[in-house]
Amino acid sequence: MRRTRWILMCFGFAFLIGSQVCAQEKADTLPEKSQYGFSGDEAGEESRPLVIKLSDDGKKYVRFILWGQIWARALQNNPGTLGVDGQPVDWTTDIGIRRARMLAYASVSPRFLIMLHFGINNQTFMNGGVPGGGDSGNAGLLPIDPNVPILFNDMSSAKKPQMFIHDIWNEFKVTPELYIGAGLHYWNGVSRLSSAGTLNFLALDAPIFNWGNIELTDQFARQFGFYAKGQIRNWDYRVALNKPFSVGSGGTFDPVRERSIAFNDQNDNWATQGYIAYQFWEHENNKLPFFVGSYLGDKKVFNVGGGWHHHPQATSSIDQSGGKSRHDIGLLGLDVFLDLPLRTALGKAAFTFYGVAYRYDFGPNYIRNIGIMNTGLGRGTTQNGPGNSQPMIGTGNIFYFQSGYMLPKNLMGNLGGFQPFGSLTISDFEYFDQSTTQYSLGFNYLISDHRAKLSLEYRRRPYFENFIRTGGAGELILQTHIIL
Helix, strand or coil: CHHHHHHHHHHHHHHHHHHHHHHCCCCCCCCCHHHHCCCCCCCCCCCCCEEEECCCCCCCEEEEEEEEEEEEEEEECCCCCECCCCCECCEEEEEEEEEEEEEEEEEEECCEEEEEEEEEEEECCCCCCCCCCCCCCCCCCCCCCCCCCCCHHHCCCCCCCCCEEEEEEEEEEEECCEEEEEEEECCCCCCCHHHECCCCCCCCCCCCCCCCCCCCCCCCCCEEEEEEEEEECCEEEEEEEEECCCCCECCEEECCCCEEECEEECCCCCEEEEEEEEECCCCCCCCCCCECCCCCCCCCEEEEEEEEEEEEEEEEEECCCCCEEEEEEEEEEEEEEEEEEEEECCEEEEEEEEEEEEEEECCCCCEEEECCCCCCECCCCCCCCCCCCEEEEECEEEEEEEEEEECCHHHHHHHCEEEEEEEEEEEEECCCCCCEEEEEEEEEEEEEEECEEEEEEEEEEEEEECCEEEEEEEEEEEEEEEEC
C-alpha cells in the first residue's frame, strides 16, 4: 500500500511537470534564475527549470529537480573478503544506483518556502533493498535453497529499495538577512562539505567523513531541528538546534591494549551546530543549503569558513573496572574554497580548490569503518573488514584537499568540456598507531556542464593490521550523471 502511494505520487508529479513544460514551450523568455534558482544554477549553459507557475507573474511557483547517478565499478577487495558464493574474492565488478532523487520546493509567498526531497541511495546487485524485495532468484545476503519454498521474508535484500524522505522543512522569512525554519533539514554545521550538494561535485563523490554522524544520529546527513540562516554583508551563516536520532548501545573496553573504546549510546539530548563563512568575492545563493563543488567558471568565489557540531553525552565507553563513562560528540572544521574563472583564447576555463581541516572528538578511540555500496561478505582478515570498507570516521584529525581544472571551453568544440581533478586525504585517528594518506585521481567529461556528465575516478584506500597500515587497495568507478 505504501509503495502504491509513492508510485501514484511520482506519476502525479510527472504529469504536472509535463503539462507545465508543454504549456511553456511557446514562452518568449526563460524564467529568471534569480527567481527560481539556487546555488549551482549559475554553473553551465542556459536551460529551462522544471517550474509550475502558480500565479500569472510567476512569483508563486513549484520547482522540481530530478537526478540520477549510476556507478559501474571494478574494485579490489580487502584481504579475506568472501563473495556471494562464500569463496574468497579478490576483485568485484558491478553496476548500481548511487543516488536516485527527486526534489521539490515551493514558494506561495516571498515570505514562505517548503522543501521536499526524497529518493534512494546505494542499491547494488546484492544489497540496498528491502525484505521481500522479489522472488526471481537473486540470493542477495540470504542463501536461497531451490528445494525449499520461498517465503516473502526470506527474499533478496537487493531489490525494490524503499524510497525515504531526505529533507522536509518549512521556512519563513523574518528579514532579508534572517530566515528561520524547522523540519528534517540539511543546514549542517562543521564545514562547507558537510552541506555539500550532490548535483555539482568537483570530484566524483564526497569523501563521506565530511558527514561525521552519517547514518547514526542522522538520517542520511539530516537531523530534525530548527535552523536560522542568512547573509549579512559578506558573511554567510547557518546555525541549528537539532534533536539527533537516538541510536547505539555504547562502547567497550579493550583488555589487550588496556584502553576504553567509545561508541554511540542512547540519549535524548539536543545538539547545536553551525557554519559561518566570509565571502571575499561574489556571494553565493543560499536559498537551499547545498554548497557547490565547482561553478565551472561561471562564478568567482573565494570563501573562508568554520563550523561545529556539539552533541552532549552522545557516546559512552567502559573502563577497566567496568564503569561506564559518557562523552560529548564535538566536531570542528575550518576550510577554504576557491573557484576562479580563467579567460583564454579558447574560451572560459576554471581552477577550483577546496581544503578542510577537521578535529573530531567522539570519545576515546572511537572508530567507524564504512564502505560505500559494499558488496563484500565475511569478516576480512584486516581491521578494515570485507569489501571496500575502511576506517573513515573517528576521534582524531582529518585533512582533506581537492583540486580541479576545467580546460578551456572551446578546446573540444561542441563535444563538451573536460575537467581533471584529484584529492588527497590525511587521517590521524586515535584508534591507530600511525596516520595514513590516500588519494584519488579522475576527470569529468562535461557533456552539458553539470547537467549531463560522465566521471571516471581511481581511488586508493589503506588497510590496517595490528593498528598500523600494512597495504592498500584500489577502486575504479565510472559514473553517469544527469539532472533534469
